[in-house]
Amino acid sequence: MKFGGTSVGKPERMHEVATLITKDEESKIVVLSALSGTTNALVAISNALSQGDRDSAKSQITALEVHYKKFYSDLLSTPAAIEQAAAITQEHFEFLHIILKISFSEALNKDILAQGELLSTKLFSVYLTEKGIDHLLIPALEFMTIDNYDEPQVAVIKTKLTQILERNQDKKIFITQGYISRNSKGEVDNLKRGGSDYSASLISAAINASVCEIWTDIDGMHNNDPRVVKKTVAIEQLSFDEAAELAYFGAKILHPASIWPAQMYNVPVKLLNTMEPEAKGTLITEQAGSVGVKAVAAKDGITAIKIKSSRMLLAYGFLRKIFEVFEKYRTSIDMITTSEVAVSLTIDNDTYLPEIIKELEPFGTVEIDTHQSIVSIVGNEIMQTEEVMEKLFRSIKNIPVRMVSYGGSHHNISILIGSSHKIQTLQSLNVDLFGLE
Numbered sequence: 383m384k385f386g387g388t389s390v391g392k393p394e395r396m397h398e399v400a401t402l403i404t405k406d407e408e409s410k411i412v413v414l415s416a417l418s419g420t421t422n423a424l425v426a427i428s429n430a431l432s433q434g435d436r437d438s439a440k441s442q443i444t445a446l447e448v449h450y451k452k453f454y455s456d457l458l459s460t461p462a463a464i465e466q467a468a469a470i471t472q473e474h475f476e477f478l479h480i481i482l483k484i485s486f487s488e489a490l491n492k493d494i495l496a497q498g499e500l501l502s503t504k505l506f507s508v509y510l511t512e513k514g515i516d517h518l519l520i521p522a523l524e525f526m527t528i529d530n531y532d533e534p535q536v537a538v539i540k541t542k543l544t545q546i547l548e549r550n551q552d553k554k555i556f557i558t559q560g561y562i563s564r565n566s567k568g569e570v571d572n573l574k575r576g577g578s579d580y581s582a583s584l585i586s587a588a589i590n591a592s593v594c595e596i597w598t599d600i601d602g603m604h605n606n607d608p609r610v611v612k613k614t615v616a617i618e619q620l621s622f623d624e625a626a627e628l629a630y631f632g633a634k635i636l637h638p639a640s641i642w643p644a645q646m647y648n649v650p651v652k653l654l655n656t657m658e659p660e661a662k663g664t665l666i667t668e669q670a671g672s673v674g675v676k677a678v679a680a681k682d683g684i685t686a687i688k689i690k691s692s693r694m695l696l697a698y699g700f701l702r703k704i705f706e707v708f709e710k711y712r713t714s715i716d717m718i719t720t721s722e723v724a725v726s727l728t729i730d731n732d733t734y735l736p737e738i739i740k741e742l743e744p745f746g747t748v749e750i751d752t753h754q755s756i757v758s759i760v761g762n763e764i765m766q767t768e769e770v771m772e773k774l775f776r777s778i779k780n781i782p783v784r785m786v787s788y789g790g791s792h793h794n795i796s797i798l799i800g801s802s803h804k805i806q807t808l809q810s811l812n813v814d815l816f817g818l819e
């Protein structure tokens with residue numbers, strides 16, 4: 383059971399989490415995120431430090447500390463528990479105050495970002511103890527590891543986690559941190575923003591869980607982005623493939639990579655609402671349940687690269703040479719479209735863009751468009767939806783479209799547009815594809 387930031391972000395929410403995890407007698411691992419707002423605050427502190435602005439970092443640390451003091455005072459009621467929580471909070475904020483005095487590094491940044499999940503789980507554990515709920519806090523840093531390429535490896539996680547569980551067979555409830563991990567150098571690291579979902583899925587795979595429950599602040603995966611479209615509805619059932627596409631292409635409810643571990647080990651995933659625990663939510667399994675369009679999602683921060691060359695005509699091996707450039711810079715390609723004389727592709731990571739452009743230039747003219755968004759229409763056997771293409775093109779008739787892609791799978795049609803057109807596109811798709819005003 384994984385509980386996200388808003389699910390633990392207020393004392394009364396944490397109380398509710400305790401109720402939810404003790405509703406049945408099943409053994410479980412409970413994965414917690416940081417309290418909502420904390421990771422953003424830690425990112426801001428880290429940024430201030432990296433820019434040498436110690437005063438700003440210091441005042442932000444102090445404000446966060448005030449927040450935690452109020453939080454645990456409201457969470458707990460006995461003096462013993464409050465004293466314990468005060469000691470925990472002091473320990474973590476002492477660390478944050480010490481970093482003001484040492485030089486900034488990437489490793490230190492990761493240590494700063496880890497404080498949120500360390501605090502939330504420790505405070506929750508104090509609360510469970512106060513309530514007399516038997517449990518064990520197991521540090522994620524002892525079993526969650528990523529390799530040289532930042533990839534988590536289920537087999538290693540499985541070995542380490544199994545050992546911990548075997549040593550503690552008398553326990554039924556285990557609490558651990560989402561998001562944080564150790565890297566190949568043994569340093570504290572993380573699974574990128576929103577990574578607690580990924581932690582939960584990896585843990586479910588590693589222990590062959592009967593289910594992976596992702597508890598959040600909405601009643602499941604919706605058909606469209608509820609942050610920008612007014613009327614959206616929850617989807618009852620999705621296949622792993624559909625959910626993976628939606629997560630990867632921008633549905634924020636799931637971390638982009640969070641489906642594959644559960645899918646690989648065939649662990650059903652449920653998306654559930656902490657604020658409305660009785661709501662059905664979304665069930666994600668091998669089966670899609672139904673055919674046709676289920677949802678749309680959008681992913682921002684995309685860069686389109688076009689390589690145009692008349693020499694491409696009849697030139698076998700051309701694409702291989704282009705892909706090798708991206709492979710060399712470990713930059714993954716999301717969308718590809720080709721014509722006889724040009725190929726367009728998209729990336730979501732511009733770190734090596736200048737190097738990539740330089741190496742592509744010998745192959746032809748290279749054009750770059752930044753601030754693009756991929757809008758993906760997702761659904762098992764998507765063409766089974768009546769007039770899906772007609773509805774899609776009607777929706778985007780006034781939008782300048784940069785790329786269109788279908789055929790990579792039977793459950794995704796993607797278009798690339800300038801990000802400034804995203805909201806309008808999502809809204810009109812909601813009307814044309816789902817009949818929701």
Ligand code: ADP
Nearest residue numbers: 386387388598600602603604606607633634635
């Ligand atoms: P948590 O802190 O629990 O991990 P997140 O904020 O990461 O929660 O994810 C839940 C949020 O994702 C929702 O509140 C909603 O605004 C947003 N979201 C974006 N797209 C979707 C979608 N298609 N379905 C449901 N929620 C979505």
Ligand code: ASP
Nearest residue numbers: 415421561575576577578
């Ligand atoms: N706390 C982390 C973040 O805000 C991880 C998570 O919430 O999933 O990104």
Ligand code: MG
Nearest residue numbers: 386576634635
């Ligand atoms: Mg999240």
